[in-house]
Each structure stands twice: as C-alpha cells, then as structure tokens.
Amino acid sequence: MSSVDIPREQWATRVGFIFAAVGSAVGLGNIWRFPFQVGQEGGAGFLLMYLLFIVVIGFPAMLVEFVVGRRTERNPVGALKEIGSGIWQYVGWIFIATGFVILSYYSVVAGWTIRYTILGLQDGYIADAAEAEGQFVTLASGLDAILFHAIFMAAVIAIVAVGIERGIELAVKVMVPAIIIITIGLAIYAATLPGAGEAYSYYLSPEWGVIADNWQSIVPAAAGQAFFTLSLGMGVMITYASYLGEDRNLAEDGAIIIGFDTSIAFITGLIVFPILFTAGVDPADPGAGAIFVSLAAAFGDLTLGWLIGAVFFGTVAIAALSSAISLMEVVVSYIIDERGISRPTAAIGIGGAMFLLGVPSAYDLVLLDLFDLFADQILLVLGGLLLMILVGWSLPDLAVDELQRGIGDLGSLGPAWIWAVRIPVILVLLVALVLGILDYYEFLTGPFAEWVGDQ
Numbered sequence: 001m002s003s004v005d006i007p008r009e010q011w012a013t014r015v016g017f018i019f020a021a022v023g024s025a026v027g028l029g030n031i032w033r034f035p036f037q038v039g040q041e042g043g044a045g046f047l048l049m050y051l052l053f054i055v056v057i058g059f060p061a062m063l064v065e066f067v068v069g070r071r072t073e074r075n076p077v078g079a080l081k082e083i084g085s086g087i088w089q090y091v092g093w094i095f096i097a098t099g100f101v102i103l104s105y106y107s108v109v110a111g112w113t114i115r116y117t118i119l120g121l122q123d124g125y126i127a128d129a130a131e132a133e134g135q136f137v138t139l140a141s142g143l144d145a146i147l148f149h150a151i152f153m154a155a156v157i158a159i160v161a162v163g164i165e166r167g168i169e170l171a172v173k174v175m176v177p178a179i180i181i182i183t184i185g186l187a188i189y190a191a192t193l194p195g196a197g198e199a200y201s202y203y204l205s206p207e208w209g210v211i212a213d214n215w216q217s218i219v220p221a222a223a224g225q226a227f228f229t230l231s232l233g234m235g236v237m238i239t240y241a242s243y244l245g246e247d248r249n250l251a252e253d254g255a256i257i258i259g260f261d262t263s264i265a266f267i268t269g270l271i272v273f274p275i276l277f278t279a280g281v282d283p284a285d286p287g288a289g290a291i292f293v294s295l296a297a298a299f300g301d302l303t304l305g306w307l308i309g310a311v312f313f314g315t316v317a318i319a320a321l322s323s324a325i326s327l328m329e330v331v332v333s334y335i336i337d338e339r340g341i342s343r344p345t346a347a348i349g350i351g352g353a354m355f356l357l358g359v360p361s362a363y364d365l366v367l368l369d370l371f372d373l374f375a376d377q378i379l380l381v382l383g384g385l386l387l388m389i390l391v392g393w394s395l396p397d398l399a400v401d402e403l404q405r406g407i408g409d410l411g412s413l414g415p416a417w418i419w420a421v422r423i424p425v426i427l428v429l430l431v432a433l434v435l436g437i438l439d440y441y442e443f444l445t446g447p448f449a450e451w452v453g454d455q
C-alpha cells in the first residue's frame with residue numbers, strides 16, 4: 001500500500017495539539033538555555049528584550065508555520081514543494097537537516113539530565129564547584145554519556161513509533177501538566193530560600209544603563225532565544241499543524257502556546273536565580289555547561305538538595321523528551337509522506353541514524369559545540385528566514401486566506417501580520433544569521449582548530 005492510500009493521522013483533540021506544541025516549545029531552551037542567557041546578558045534587561053521579541057517576532061513567525069502546515073497537510077518537504085516553486089521547493093530540506101542535527105546532540109544533553117536525576121537520588125550532588133566541574137566533565141562525555149544518549153533516544157523512538165494520537169498526544173497530555181505543576185512547585189520552594197530577595201531584584205528590575213551599553217549583544221541573543229524556544233525555524237509547527245483537521249482559530253492557539261512557553265521560561269528564572277544566589281554563585285559566571293555545574297553544586301549546598309535537584313533534573317528530562325519527539329516527528333513525517341515507509345520502521349531507522357550522528361557529541365564537548373552552533377545559529381535561522389521571505393513576500397494572500405479559516409475576516413490585522421513578517425521578522429533573522437556565521441567562523445578557527453591540533 002502506498003502512503004497515499006493511508007488516511008493521514010490527526011490530533012484527537014484541540015488540547016492534544018496545544019499540549020504537543022507546548023511540549024515541543026518547552027524544553028532545554030527554557031530551563032537550561034534561558035536562565036543562563038539572562039545571566040550572561042546582565043539580567044532583567046535581557047528578559048525585557050526577550051519578551052518583546054516573543055511578541056513581535058515569535059508570534060507572527062509561528063502563525064506562518066501554522067498556516068503552511070494546515071494548508072498543505074504535509075511534512076515540511078512536501079509542504080514547501082507544494083507552495084514554493086524553483087529553488088524554494090528545497091527549503092523543506094533545510095528543516096529536515098536541522099531536525100536531524102539538533103536532535104542528535106539534544107539527545108546527548110537530555111541524556112545528561114537523566115544521569116543527573118539518578119546522581120541526586122544515588123549519591124547527592126557535590127557542593128564544591130571545582131569538584132562538581134570535574135564530575136560534569138566525566139559524566140558529560142565518553143561511555144556514560146553515550147549510554148544515556150541511547151536510553152533517551154530509545155524513549156523518543158518508542159513514542160514517535162506509536163503515532164500521533166496514541167503516541168505523541170497521549171504522552172504530552174501526561175508530560176506537559178507534570179512540567180507545569182512541578183515548575184510552579186519548585187518556584188514556590190525557591191521563594192523560601194534566603195537568597196530569593198536579592199535574586200528577584202537582579203532578575204526583575206532592569207537597569208537601563210546595562211541595556212544601553214550592551215544592546216549589540218542583547219538584541220541578537222534575545223531574538224535567537226525567542227526563535228529557538230518556540231521551536232520555530234525547522235518545521236515543527238508546520239508538521240504539527242499539518243495534523244489539524246478542522247478549522248481552528250490558529251491565532252488563539254498560537255497565543256496560548258506562546259503564553260505557556262513564556263511562563264515556564266519566566267518561572268524557571270524564579271527557580272534558578274534564588275538557588276544560585278543562596279549558594280553564593282554569580283549568575284554571570286556559569287555559561288552554557290551551567291546547570292550541570294553551578295546549579296548542581298548549589299543543590300549540593302542546600303538541605304534536601306539531592307531531592308530538589310533530582311526533581312529539577314527529572315523535570316528537565318521530561319521537558320526535553322516532549323521537545324525531542326517533535327524534532328523526530330519532522331523527519332519521520334517526511335519519510336512516511338514522501339517515501340511511503342511505515343511509521344515504526346521510519347522511527348527506528350531515523351532514531352538509529354540520529355543516535356549515531358550524536359555519538360561524536362557524546363564523545364567530546366567540542367564536537368557537541370560544533371553541531372550545536374551550526375544547527376542553532378545557522379541552519380535554524382536560515383530555514384526560518386527563507387520560509388518567512390517566501391510566505392511574507394510571495395504568498396501573502398494564501399497566508400491571510402488560510403489564517404482566516406477558523407477566525408473570520410481579519411480586516412487590517414491581516415496586512416499587519418504580513419508586514420510584521422516582511423520587515424521586523426526578516427530583518428531580525430537576517431542580522432541573527434550574519435552574526436551566527438561570524439560566530440561560527442570564530443569557533444572553527446579558535447576552539448575547534450585547537451581541538452583538532454590536540455588530537
């Protein structure tokens with residue numbers, strides 16, 4: 001039987017679609033990347049800019065992906081072939097490539113979160129920062145990392161193999177409420193810590209001077225984060241919207257999804273900063289390896305820190321899982337739609353290949369950076385940029401028409417949306433792409449060249 005004969009799968013409920021999209025959006029980006037970007041970029045100023053970009057860039061861009069998915073009812077490659085002509089047909093391939101690369105190392109990092117959950121329950125965390133760092137280096141690469149990378153990938157395969165309604169939808173209906181309840185619980189706990197007051201003022205009161213002095217780095221970082229955290233730029237929202245049957249109000253769904261994602265990121269800050277301040281860690285110090293070093297060390301310092309830490313890392317693992325299934329679904333939907341291969345076979349084959357591609361990242365942190373920077377700062381932004389140019393400049397009528405299905409006449413909001421895509425969204429992505437390429441070049445000629453020299 002060819003794929004054409006099989007009726008396309010659909011979400012069973014509206015909540016199922018919304019939870020799946022929230023599950024995709026809420027992930028390592030919210031809990032791991034966000035607080036440390038706030039830390040690196042000087043606190044509340046970054047938060048403010050980030051919130052602005054979520055509204056001005058994230059919301060219009062998400063609607064673009066939604067309308068493309070629902071209109072075509074296809075995977076990203078098929079969708080772009082249908083709406084684009086000439087070279088635009090191939091933009092979908094960038095999405096597939098991005099998903100492939102991101103999940104390969106995302107799974108490695110997610111594996112660390114499982115390892116750190118077990119660590120808390122078994123031995124507790126080490127309070128000494130230098131020792132905690134040593135422990136991280138041992139656990140984050142080598143056989144340990146490969147093993148937990150394999151375990152995580154197997155879980156992703158298992159969920160995706162079952163399908164949309166009984167696999168992904170069912171899984172997110174359990175995972176997303178759990179993430180929400182636990183993060184709120186942890187934030188309430190964090191409010192009782194002695195460092196909470198100092199942490200809140202750092203996190204919540206912007207110093208205008210800091211913003212004015214650092215806007216060149218704050219602006220691209222905030223824009224990139226807004227895109228990454230909403231799972232934009234790699235066809236996830238195209239794929240998920242392609243399983244929507246009825247004509248729903250996509251703007252309303254988008255606003256709900258963004259509301260959840262932003263709230264979880266914000267609440268994570270209310271957890272992480274009080275813990276860091278209480279343990280006396282400067283939030284500007286940590287950088288990317290951070291939650292596994294400074295936060296873990298802070299857990300080592302707290303009463304019952306092993307338990308709080310295990311709950312925290314366990315939640316991060318769940319959030320990563322609900323994002324990872326969306327990354328795999330992008331590629332799997334392509335294989336099913338265009339190649340006519342069955343879902344379980346596709347999930348196992350793709351998952352196996354992604355696992356292998358992730359092994360170098362699990363072997364050495366520099367290689368993880370090599371994949372991460374390339375996917376995050378170049379592929380993701382490039383794919384998003386091309387899609388926005390195509391839809392914003394050549395298909396505005398189709399886009400507005402599709403958005404109106406389920407809403408009714410948009411009036412002047414239609415053109416307002418299209419112009420938001422045409423100018424601010426495209427401009428920000430363009431700047432982010434240029435900066436991303438420069439950054440990658442620096443990485444290749446700096447840390448990576450050094451690493452190659454050492455081998």
Ligand code: PHE
Pocket residue numbers: 024025026027028029030228229230231232234236323324326327
């Ligand atoms: N949004 C996810 C996060 O915040 C990451 C992600 C990006 C997932 C792109 C899917 C696609 O962790």
